Amino acid sequence: MAFSQVITANGTLINRVSTADPDLFWALRGGGGGAWGIVTAWKLKLVSVPSTLTTFNVWRTGKQALTDLVFKWQNVAPQAPPELFLSLYMAGINTGGSADVGASFYGQYWGSIEETLALFNKIYPELALTASNCKQGNWIQAVANIAGVSGPSALVDRQQSSRNYFKAKSDYVSTPLTKVALAGAFDVLMKNTKGWIIFEPYGGVMSQISSSAIAFPHRAGRLFMVQYQAVWQDDTNSPDSELIGWLRGLYSYMSPFVTYTPSRTTYVNYIDLDLGDSVTAGKSYFGSNFARLVKIKARFDPTNVFNQPQSVPVSM
Numbered sequence: 001m002a003f004s005q006v007i008t009a010n011g012t013l014i015n016r017v018s019t020a021d022p023d024l025f026w027a028l029r030g031g032g033g034g035a036w037g038i039v040t041a042w043k044l045k046l047v048s049v050p051s052t053l054t055t056f057n058v059w060r061t062g063k064q065a066l067t068d069l070v071f072k073w074q075n076v077a078p079q080a081p082p083e084l085f086l087s088l089y090m091a092g093i094n095t096g097g098s099a100d101v102g103a104s105f106y107g108q109y110w111g112s113i114e115e116t117l118a119l120f121n122k123i124y125p126e127l128a129l130t131a132s133n134c135k136q137g138n139w140i141q142a143v144a145n146i147a148g149v150s151g152p153s154a155l156v157d158r159q160q161s162s163r164n165y166f167k168a169k170s171d172y173v174s175t176p177l178t179k180v181a182l183a184g185a186f187d188v189l190m191k192n193t194k195g196w197i198i199f200e201p202y203g204g205v206m207s208q209i210s211s212s213a214i215a216f217p218h219r220a221g222r223l224f225m226v227q228y229q230a231v232w233q234d235d236t237n238s239p240d241s242e243l244i245g246w247l248r249g250l251y252s253y254m255s256p257f258v259t260y261t262p263s264r265t266t267y268v269n270y271i272d273l274d275l276g277d278s279v280t281a282g283k284s285y286f287g288s289n290f291a292r293l294v295k296i297k298a299r300f301d302p303t304n305v306f307n308q309p310q311s312v313p314v315s316m
């Protein structure tokens with residue numbers, strides 16, 4: 001973000017926060033929603049993208065095969081060149097009445113299909129990616145492919161095709177999981193087909209920015225973010241308690257393998273009321289940046305006008 005304009009809790013309009021108050025500008029970049037004021041304008045710095053990109057998606061199944069593939073993924077995706085994004089979605093599946101696990105390895109590479117296959121052949125031949133798993137196009141076509149829609153025009157279609165409800169939780173991993181730990185996670189996944197786990201690689205440009213440069217703290221050393229999600233369709237929006245219990249069980253299973261600084265680290269965009277009040281959750285979301293965020297909050301909004309249950313509080 002290059003610039004933002006904000007109305008603060010006492011009604012002041014700050015025209016150019018980046019120069020008028022670097023502290024508030026720091027907090028606005030990663031310090032969570034619903035805490036700082038009303039953002040009335042912002043300007044983003046754009047980055048150049050290449051004219052040709054490749055998106056890919058390959059589906060693999062089988063607990064044993066996936067244990068080996070995912071174990072290797074942990075040493076491939078976070079260390080890959082910054083031009084490659086290789087994410088991983090895993091879920092319990094039911095094949096012919098028996099429970100198993102399936103995984104989608106998906107992402108994009110800033111280059112042609114040929115270049116993509118050459119890179120995978122070098123760094124991850126075990127995945128056996130082929131041209132039939134890939135689509136080549138420009139950047140906006142790649143966005144549509146990753147979003148899973150028919151093409152760029154579908155990105156401006158504001159109609160929601162179906163409605164789901166979900167609960168999400170998250171973690172960070174800094175030390176690769178062992179094969180035994182991964183196989184145990186698959187055992188939990190196989191107990192349910194209404195939820196999944198996503199490993200989203202960090203590294204690349206994410207790790208070149210210091211943890212204190214902006215409020216978002218998860219930088220060098222984080223291998224990947226883990227997203228846990230359980231989904232239901234009930235129109236009454238009442239959570240399926242068995243499903244939520246399963247999701248919490250999966251999160252609990254992962255507790256020995258994830259990152260603590262010293263609170264269990266969490267991604268603020270997957271807000272999670274299970275973490276507790278705004279102080280306890282804030283330490284998980286913001287780590288060592290939390291204390292500075294609380295001081296900035298106390299200066300700009302001492303009566304906590306802008307709040308939600310886990311927004312940065314005025315005191316710790």
Ligand SMILES: Cc1cc2nc3c(=O)[nH]c(=O)nc-3n(C[C@H](O)[C@H](O)[C@H](O)COP(=O)(O)OP(=O)(O)OC[C@H]3O[C@@H](n4cnc5c(N)ncnc54)[C@H](O)[C@@H]3O)c2cc1C
Nearest residue numbers: 032033034035036037038039040268269270271307308311
């Ligand atoms: C289906 C789905 C998929 C998602 N996928 C991803 C993903 O891939 N990656 C990711 O990072 N996150 C993802 N998220 C999470 C999403 O990024 C966060 O929920 C985010 O907070 C949404 O912001 P919003 O402005 O759309 O929502 P809102 O709920 O409108 O806003 C979020 C917070 O910002 C505040 N706010 C809104 N407008 C303003 C304003 N003008 N000034 C000041 N405060 C304001 C609100 O009060 C609220 O506290 C996903 C969410 C959903 C539902």
